[in-house]
Amino acid sequence: MSNIKTENDKLVIAISSRALFNLIESHKIYEGEGVEAYCDYQISREDDPLEPGVAFELVKKLLALNKKESNSPLVEVILLSRNSADTGLRVFNSINHHSLSITRAAFTSGASTHQYLSAFGAHLFLSSDENDVRLALEAGDAAATILPSNSVSNPSNQVRIAFDGDSVIFSDEAERVFQEQGLGAFEKSEQDSAKTPLLGGPFKKFLSLLHNIQTQFPLEKSPVRTALVTARGAPAHERAIRTLRDWGIHIDEVIFLGGMKKGPFLKAFGADIFFDDQQGHCESARKFVATGHVPSGIKNK
16 A cells, blocks of 8 residues: 555544543532632642543554654644633643643633534544534534543553444444334345445544554554444344445454443453444443444434
C-alpha cells in the first residue's frame, strides 16, 4: 500500500473536559450548588492538576502516534468544553501538567459544543454529555457518550479500538429487521443479502481514517489495532465481512459472539475503548474497558 499521507488524512478527535479528566467532584458542586459555586471552586483550584478521566489514556496513546511519524502529525486532539474561559483555565493547566499536545479548544460557558465539530474538522467527538453527543450524531458526526468505567488501561503502546457493527460501523438497516421481525427474519434477510454491502454507519469514516494510519506502517509494526466485536453469528457473518471488503477497510480482528456478553472478549483483546449502540452491551463492556455509548439507530429512538 502507498505510504503517502496528506494533511487531509490527519485524524482529528474532539473531546470534552469531563471525558478527558476526572471532574466528578466539581460536577457534583455544579449540580448541587450552581454555576457560581462551581466557578469559585475551579478558579480557587486552577493550579491543582486534574486527575485522568476515562478517555485520558486513549488520548495519550493517540497523541503518541505523532512521535512515530517524521512528517505531518497523524492525530490532533481538540478540547470542546462547556466551561467558561475562566473555569477552563484549570483544564488547560492540567493539559500542560500531563504533557498532552492539545493546543486548540472552544469554551462555551454552558452552551452545547457540537456546533464546532465541523469547523474544527473533527472526525470523532467524545463527551460525557449525552445531549451534545446526540446533537453531533444528528448532524452526521461520529460521537459517543463516555461512560463511567472500572476499566484498567491496556499497558501496551499500541492503540486498540473495538467497534460494534450494526448502528455503529454499519447502518441500522439489518438491526431494524431484527427488532421489527425477530431473529429468524434477520438471519434470512442477511443470508439473502450476503453479497449486498451494508450502508455505512456513523463510525465508518472514523474507522477508515484509522485504517489509513495503519497503512503508514508495516503490518507487523502497526501502532493501531482494530476489532469488530459483534453479537452477530453465523449465518449473519458473511454480509459483515463482505461489506468491509467492499469498502476496502481492513479490520485486524473480527469476533462473532452470537449473543454472548462482550465484556470478557474486549478485555481479552485489550481494548483502549469500545463503541456500541446498545446500553446492555455497554454495561457489560464498561466493567472491563473504557466504553462509549453511540446513541444512534433504531434501539435509541
